[in-house]
Every structure is written in structure tokens, then in C-alpha cells.
Amino acid sequence: MYHNIMELQKNWYFIQVGPLDERAQSLPLPDSLMGRLVEYVVTHEIGHSIGFPHNMKASAMYPADSVRSPSFLERMGGSHTATLMDYSRFNYVAQPEDNIPLEYLIPKVGPYDHFSVRWGYSPIPGADTPDDELQTLDGWAREQDRYPWLRFTTADAAGSDPEALTEAVGDADAVKSTTYGMRNLERVMSMMLDVTEKPGESYDELENLYGQAVSQWGRYMGHVTAIVGGAQTQEKYGTGPRFEPVETARQREAVQYLDEAAFHVPEMFLNSDILRRIEPEGVVERFRTQQNRVLTTLLSQARLERLIEFEALAASEGDAYTLADLMGDLRAGIWNELEDPTVQVNTYRRNVQRAFLEVVDDRLHPNEEDLNSNFNPTSAPWTSDIRAVLRAELEDIDLLAEQALARTSQNMTRTHLRDIRSEIQRILGGNGN
Template sequence: MSREGLFDAHRVGDDLFFEIPDSVLGREMLLLGRAVASTTQSQSGFFGGGPRLIVQWERQGNRVILRQKEYVARADTGAAIWRQVSGMRQGPVLGAFDVEAWGPDSAAVVDVTALFTSTNRPFGSLENVEGDRSWIEHVAAFPRNVEVEATQTGRPPSSGRPASGPNGPGARGEELATQRMHWSMVLLPDEPMRPRLEDARVGFIASEHTTYDTPEHGSLERSYIHRFRLEPSDSAAFRRGELVEPVEPIVYWIDPATPDWLKPWVDRGVEVWNEAFEEAGFRDAIRAEVAPVSEDWSLYDARRSVIYWRPSTVANATGGQVVDPRSGEILKGEVNMYHNVQNLLRDWYFTQVAPLDPRARELPLPDSLMGRLVEYVVTHEIGHSIGFPHNMKASAMYPADSIRSESFLRRMGGHVATLMDYSRFNYVAQPEDGIPPELLVPRIGPYDRFAVMWGYRPILEADTPEEERAVLDRWARMQDTIPWLRFTTDDSPNDPYDLTEAVGDADAVRSNTLGLRNLQRVMDMLVDVAERPGEDYELLEDLYGSAVSQWSRYMGHVAAVVGGAETQERYGTGARFTPLPRAPQEEAVRVLNERAFATPEMLVDHEILRRIEAAGAVPRIRTAQKRVLGTLLDASRLNRMVEYEALAADAADVYSVAELMEDVRAGVWDELGDARVAVDVYRRNLQRAYLEVVDAELNPPEREGPPPPFGGNAEPAYASDVRPVLRGELRELDRQAGAALPRAADRMTRLHLEDVRAEIERILDPGG
């Protein structure tokens, strides 16, 4: 059986031959491999990956070789250094094949069977592939690509055991895995797309390389953003400002395995991006179609962008892309929708906005609601696959009170400025606000339209990436006056306006306090919603666990305010980092003392706990509180506060580490000042957790491996001013615990205080 195409492919018995003409030699191709079925899929449903390489066929005498090409170094072909840089692009040889015969026009015929059916690491994830259990399944050839599928049997790389058992090859079958792999070998575009240079102010996934032909005194790191090739079909109309269709629209193929009732929602999740592409000057730029079912039509073809539906217990979804490294052009967008993402959406929606939408209290959720939630996830993942990373910054620029206003939400298109945020559903809104349910779910926002415009709008007056920079800079400076067009910065972990899973983080303290109000309402209805006659309590347990996680997120968002700095990426126009003033930090600690370190009674509901477990509440609360405490007293946070105090122009407006520790001690150890000291089991656990956190800061285990990179945040607490503050706090705490002992109201409190003093002594003198 023979297939004609880019190069002809011949099946002769169990063997596969490629007939490679001279016209293909030296031409760069994308080699993309995917495992499409596997005995090792377990929970993921994704079946693992395969190669994503640039390769080319070369002839060496009477042999043909397949060589990988690298694009980490570049130089202009006219530069003196070009020859040396060109040599750096020669990657490893992936295969070498004797010429078995010659076809017309000196086409070399080579046997490539072993390339796909033996151990060849770039061609699969299995080791010790056994040839007698591996074979070619299918081959197809087209004008620009060749597709191969094969079954491989071997040892998963993580098993650490030989593929052959003591009684012969594969005798211990549980140590082997069999997977069906699909490979695409497709020519890169004849003419590379014009690259667009990355700008840190606007979020795009990008590929970095080192260029050696710059006027700078040395090499230069440059990055090209990832984007599809969109070119106007009518340049004259485009110049007049009219919307035009692209020469080639972006097409996403919907996996036929997608549940039929969800296919229209998946379709909408793709095509809603058209409103953003209109900002780039295009209409009908992106669409979705259900993929056909045919032996010669594969979802894994490197030419096709696909939304895969994965049979999986994993509650997640992902989006990515395969690019031409020469230009950043996206050749294939990929979205993976794991089947159990529906469970995750149910949990999020119920725990965040059930008090605002009666449909959330109907479990399972109505199809119309679940479909809308799946659409939201698809739109987010499509965003990744068309080039966008996460952006937690833009939405935080909306005033926190405004996202409780229906008129604001309708005017702005929802409570998020970008669908690429991890913002989820509008838990800040309260029942009395009367927000319609359709405004609770994130939608395409102004940042999304701005980013599509910045990355995808052709700049016809420019001929090179460098000539585009002035226009791109002008567009990026729109962020200076329109704050919700901003993108996250490289200091995002320290920016309380750049939080994941957060709504209303323009005022994280206020917004998360409102979130707690809704969470209390959720807890009050939890048993009524989740308890069903004749069924077990798995749903109740799942939703309760989701509520505990939601509580932890809210408290973590509040803790992020302390020692935080507002950031804005700028190019030569002023300061990028501004530490927060004292007042919001003090308010954050006050709320943490009241809502996080005081026992969260909403999570200790006997009506729930006695239905789902015999025991577990006490350690669960301890774990949740310790996580918040550890976040608040993290060494990097404390060291930032030391530096902010040292550099402050006005020390009176700085919230110092000493003040933070004093305020936390007052909240965590509040009982020590009472006339009758009674510390219950939850508070005893919290106080022990406090000592564990401080101990870890003062007496960390010896570091293994190389020292941390240069930088203030890498400094351990025991090597900075944090150390004397913590030691002073322990001495004061020891004094207070000693004074409280005679006032202990019960035996457990007395034993606890004695233990506290002994533990403080050990921490202060660990070698004593």
C-alpha cells in the first residue's frame, strides 16, 4: 500500500518505507507526536505527550539522516558571525537510514519502521520498546505533511523497573505499557510570518532566543510572541478602517467525543473571541467546527487546531499551542477539556455564588447552567491557545464596590477585565445587590480586546518587527490612563492586586469579607442542598471540602495585603513598584485576627461533620489556619517589610515587622490577657502552629544543594532583622504565658501553657 504526498510512504508487510526526493532534503519540518491511546492513561485521559521538534532530512553519502534543528541562537545571514551561529543550530541526529532503493528523480527509499517501533526517546515516552509487540498502524500522506500511527509496547519511564521479567520479555505484564502514538511531519511555512517582538506590558506567551548581530556590545535576548497568522483579505478596506475577513481564519475542531449536548456551548466558547478580534480589524476571524470521523482525518494532525475531550477523572482543562520557532506563528492550537472539569465547575459555582443564583442549589446543575460554565472554561483555554498567559492584574483595577453594581457590570461586560484571570464567579456581590445570574460568570473583557488588538492587528506601514515598535509602544501606553488594560508583572507574587482566584482585589480585605458572608450563607444551605434520601454523603463531603478551600483562599487574599507592593510594568516612564501604606496592612491583620485566627465556626458545623466523618474537624481547622499563618509570616514577606522600612521616605507610614508580629501575637494569643484563661482545642492547635512557624523561620533545616540566587527575597529570616524581632516576640510570649499560668481555668489550658514555655525555650536554644 502506497500513499503519495510530501514524500511517498509505502507499507510493505510490517515495514514502512519513506521515499524522500531531493526537493524535501534540507527543508525544515515540524515533527509533532501525541499518544492518542494508552494503557497508562490512568486519571489524566491525556495519554502523555511526544516530540515537538523542528527537523530536516539530509543525505550523507548512501544514507539519509533525520536531524533536529535548534533555534536558540540567531544572526542575520549577512553578519560575520553567521557561520558560527548557523553551526549552533545543528541539533542531534535522530535517525540514520541506509538507502534501500532509488525512486524517480533520485528519491531515496529508506526503511523507517524502527523509528516508530523501537526505543527512540524523542519519538515516544516509553523506554525499552519491544519490537515484537510494536507495529505500524496507519500512514497517510498529503502535499505538505505525512502522518504515521504506531502501537508501541515498553516500560513507562517512571516505573524504574526493567521491561522484561525474570521469565522472559514482558513476563511481568504490569511493568509494561502499550500506547498508540500519532506523529505529524509537516513542512514549516515557505515564508515565515513576520514576528512581533514581545513587550512585558502586554501579556503574550513568547519564544526567546539569543541574537548575535545587534549593535549592542554583546548578545541580546529577544522574544517573539505566539500568535496565529491573520492577514487582511482586503488591505485597502483594512486601511480605511473597515472590518475585513482574514485570508485564513482560525479554525478549531471540536472532538467528536465531546458530549453532544455540550458541543454548542464549546462552539460558543470559541466564537465569542470574534468580538475581541474585531478590535484587531477582523470579522469572522475564528470559528469552531465538529471534526469528522475518518481514517485519514486525525485530530492529531499538526495542521489542525483542536479542542480535545479527555475521558478523565481529573477536574481541569488546559490550553496551549505549537509554534514555528522562526516567527512565533501558532501552527496548532490545543485545548484539553477533562471530563470531570464539570465537577470542579459545580463546586466553584455553588460555593461562590449559590446565594445569588437559585439554579446553583439544584444539583446536578441544570444543563443550561453547566453548559454556560463549560463555555467559560473553553473561552479561557482558547485564550491560552491563541497566545495569552494568565493576567490577574487587569481585573483588580476595577473599583471593588463597582462590581456590585448591575449598571457597571453591563457597561464593562462583567466583573473581570479579562477572561485570562483566575477570577471565577462574582462572590463579592450580595443578594441585596440584585445582580442577574448571567452577570456572575466571567466574559471577554476590555483587556482581552486590547491584547488581541496589540498582538494581532497588522501594522501595514511597517516592514520589520523593529519598525512596529513605535506603534506597539503607543498602544501599550494606553495602560497609563486606562488601568484595567494592565498586565501582570514579574513581581506578581508580592502584589495584592495580582491574586489568583480573587474577585474585587482592588480592596482584598473588603471583598473577601463579603465573600465570607456568602460562604456563611452557603454553609447554612449545604445540608439541605446536598442531602438526598437513598444516597450516600459523598456530595456533601465534596462540597464541604470545597467550602473549606474557599475559606482558605479568602484568608490568603487578605494576608497578601501585608508587605505588598502595587506594581505596574513600565518602559522608561517611572517607578514600577510602590509599597502599600500602613492603613490597609493594619486592616488586613485585624480581619485575619477576627476571621482566620478566631476559630471559623462556620466550618465546624455539627450537622455537616457528623454526616461525613467520625473525626477530622480539629486537624482540618488546624491545617487551614496554619496555612494562613504561614503565608502571613513567610520569610520573604517579612524581609520585604524590613527593606520597605529601610527605604521609606516617611517611616510613619510604614507597617513594620515588629508591629506586625505584635499585632499577630495579640490575636493568636488573645486569651493570655483574660482574668480567667481558657484556651480551647482549636486555639491550642493554632498557638502550637504559631510556634512551629516561628521555629521554622529561626531554625530552618540545613539547606541542601546550591545557595539561592542573589536577591532580597531569598534571604532567610534568621539572617536579617527578622531574627531579633522573632526572638523578642518569643521572650515576650514566654513572659505572658508564665503570668497566665496561675489564671488557667482548666487542666488542659495549664498543661498547654507549660508546654508553650518549654517549646519557646527549645526554639530559642535549640542546642541546649
């Protein structure tokens, strides 16, 4: 098990479902609750010891609205995920008004686990050799067509499946489940100071939990990012296609959500009552780092290549979310202040705009180690449409910045826009590319 698992479990439980359980609204957590949290982890590890691999797809097989229903959870064994072998953690999708029984907030043995026991350990009468078992095993495996909660992670999906995520609940619709999760996170932030502040004690716990909340926000944004350039999968052997690109409308919805929830810093994290207790500075850089991570993931080489490939394969149908679509939607979000009648760009938005240029620069000018590494092979950007699209995007942003300069009287915004233009010219002319 992970070192100091009790601290990890305490952090996760408080941050994810603290508003749903009065026991988690004071610290330390009671021994009875901590014992149940440790039991959950131990049971997961026992699953490995009897041969069960991880199945990160299981949490996506229960719809987000369903895991808010006590009757649905009861029918599925009292758990919001189909297996303990997922990294689903706690039911952050549930809301206080749902009145979910507390024991249903923690994952339990589910239908996929029972299926795995049957697959791995049930004797098959009349089967004398492994080959004799195949027909029966194939029949069992095909039950996933009727019961989606028996589906398992596609082995060679290469990170493309937005339904095979870690730390997720209801991830078949990550925008909806993340919206619910963010509501609970706002509740956590509103009670965090009262829970942690104790006369005569340091603010170490407040600092820890604030950082945990920001990290949880980053995880949520990662779940939504996975939709873009994603392909839903179902493992099959000789019975049909296994990969299906995510619908265009869902990808566009995901980018719009990221603009609202990732590229604008949520107000709940800018509480000066908390920040002035834990640090003299750091909040600006903390969110610049998180937003850079979101953009780095969103504009990963593999994701951009998938968008190009999906467009090529859908050429006859004309229905694909393209790389150009992504760039246009990002421009409309990240750079939207540049089209306002009076242009003002605040500190946090200046940071996300610089982070965008930093990531694009990395894509256009990957270092030689990345290009040649056997462990992380990366195709050169000039071998695909990526280079052309990114360079064209920089030129469009440069024009926006040039025009915006005439519509700002704010000194810091003017300085920022000039710096943006200078940085774009450096990137476009850099390294001879």
C-alpha cells in the same frame, strides 16, 4: 483543560455564587448551566491558543463595590473582570440584594481581551519592520495609565503584588471583597445540608462540598494575607517606578481581619448537623492545617524580608508597616486570651497558638536543604533582622504565658501554657542558635 473540569466547575459555582442563582440550589446543576460553565473554560484555553498569557491583575482593576452594580457590569461587557485570562472564576462579591443578572456571574471576554487582540493582530500602516511598530505599540500600552483595566501582571513582581491574585474578585481591596465573599459562604453553609441530603444516597457530596467551602475560606484568607508586605505594581518601561509598598493602614487592617476570620474558626463550619454526617473526627485537625497554611504564608521569608526593606527605605519618612508591627499585631490577636483576667484557651485557639510557634521555629531553624536548594533559595534568618525580632517575640510570649498561668483554673489551659513555655525554650535554645 483540567481533568474532570465539570466537577471542578460545579464545585466552584455552588460554593461561590450558589446563593445568587436558584439553578445552583439543587444538584446536579442543569445541563444549560453546565454548558455555560464549560464554555467559559474553553474560551479561556482558546485565548492561550492565540497567544494570550494569564493576566491575574485584571480582577483587581474593578473595585469591589463596582462589581456589585448591574449597570457597571453591563457597561464593562457583562463581566466582573477585565479579561478571561485571569483566574477570577465567579462573582462571589455580588450579594443577593444586588440583583445581578445571572449571565454577569460568569466571566466573559472583556476590554483587556480586545486590547490584546489589537496589540497582537492589528496591522500598523506604514510599519515595515518590528522596530517601526514600537512607537504605535508604546502608545497603546500607555493607555493603561488612563484605563486601569488595561493593566497587566508585572513579570518580575515575585509574588509581591496583592493585586495579582488567583481565584479572586475585586482584589484591589481584598478585605472588602473577602467580607462579601464570606457572607455568601455563610449562605452556602446554611443551605448545604438541604441541597445534598437525599434518602437512600450517601453523604459523599456533602463531604465534598463541605471540604470545598473550607478550601474557599482558605483562599479568601490567602487574598488578605497578600496585602501584608505587599507592593502594588504597574508594568512600565523607562517611565517611572513600578513597585509601591501597600499603605501601613491597609496592612494593619489586613492583619486585624485575619485575626477575626482566620485565627478564629468561623462558627459556620462547626455545624454538628453536617459534621456528624460526614466524619467521626477530623474538624480540629482540618482547621489547624488551614491556619498553619495562613501563618506559613504570612510569615514567609520573602514577606518578612520585604517588611524589613520597606522600613529601611522609608526611614526618612517614618511611615512603614514594620516586622515589629506585624509581630505585635499578631501577638495581640493570636495570644489575646493570655491577657484576660481569667485565662481560658479553647481547642481551636490552642491549635493556632501552637501553629504560630511551629512556623516561627521553621523560620529560625530552616533545614539545610532549604538553605542550599537552587530551586528555592532562602537566606539564613540570622543574616537579617528576622532572627532578632522573632526571638524577642518568643520571649514576650513566654512572659505572657508565665503570667497567665497564675490566672487560670482550667486544667487544659494550664497544661497548654506549660507546654507553650517549654516549646519556646526549646526553640530559643535549639540547634545552637
